[in-house]
Amino acid sequence: NSTNQRTFAAAPIRGVGCGHTLGILRCGNTDLTEILALIVAFDSFVFDWVLRQRVAGSGGVTALDPSKIVETPLPRREQRWLRLIGLLAARLCFAAPATLDAWLRMGLSSASSIKTLWAVTPSERLRLRCVLDAVCAATYGLSETELRRLLVDCDHPVDIVTNVAF
Numbered sequence: 001n002s003t004n005q006r007t008f009a010a011a012p013i014r015g016v017g018c019g020h021t022l023g024i025l026r027c028g029n030t031d032l033t034e035i036l037a038l039i040v041a042f043d044s045f046v047f048d049w050v051l052r053q054r055v056a057g058s059g060g061v062t063a064l065d066p067s068k069i070v071e072t073p074l075p076r077r078e079q080r081w082l083r084l085i086g087l088l089a090a091r092l093c094f095a096a097p098a099t100l101d102a103w104l105r106m107g108l109s110s111a112s113s114i115k116t117l118w119a120v121t122p123s124e125r126l127r128l129r130c131v132l133d134a135v136c137a138a139t140y141g142l143s144e145t146e147l148r149r150l151l152v153d154c155d156h157p158v159d160i161v162t163n164v165a166f
Contacts (some may be wrong), residue, residue, distance in 0.1 A: 003028050005074035005155075007048050007051045007052045007064065008042060008043075008047065008048060008049050008051055008064065008069070009042075009043060009153060010025075010038075010042035010043050011039065011093065012035065012036070012039060012093055012102075013080075016090070023064075023069075024068065025069070029127060032086070032090075032102060032105045032106055033082055033083060033086030033106060034082065034086070034147050035084075035091035036085065036086045036090060036093065036136060037081075037082055037085045037086055037089070038074070039089060039093070040085050040132050040135075041074050041075050041136055041139075044075075044132070044133055044136040044137070044140075045136075045137070045147075045150065045154065046075070046133075046136060046150065047072060047074070047136075049150050050072050050073065050087060051064075051068060051069070051072050054068045054071070054072065055062055055068060062114050068085075073140075075136055075140040076139050076140070076141065077139075078139055081135055081138075081139055084135065085132065086106065087106070087117075088128050088131060088132055088135075089132065090103065090106060090117070091117050091118060091119040091128055092119050092128055092132075094118075095118035095119055095120050096118075100114065103117075134147075137150075
């Protein structure tokens, strides 16, 4: 509904059962860096803002129809940003011993050095999300002014959002 923090959330999963309320998007591409870049795009404020505009205009329907996801634009795929986006996303998504093979697929070989990359503190995770949102906005072609305008009404406190006068 309109008070949810985000319209869409994406995460890499494998070998995990999912219930009928969890949509699964399969990516034909097996390049992990590109898959992580796609996840970053799906989790970006820009994608979320565009998707929310589409869902809000659905005659009051707030369920997320798969066709709305497919029709929502993704950012330009820019090689110069791909490796950075993939590495930063991996720091968020693969911060556990069970994900060592994912790091190896990305070309990192030392388990001890990989642990230093894990984003485990709330402040580091927030910092990386901010960096990824800024890079993602740039790949969408947004200027700083456009991004500021998009974010201006984000994250109002619940008591304000639920107030009828709001």
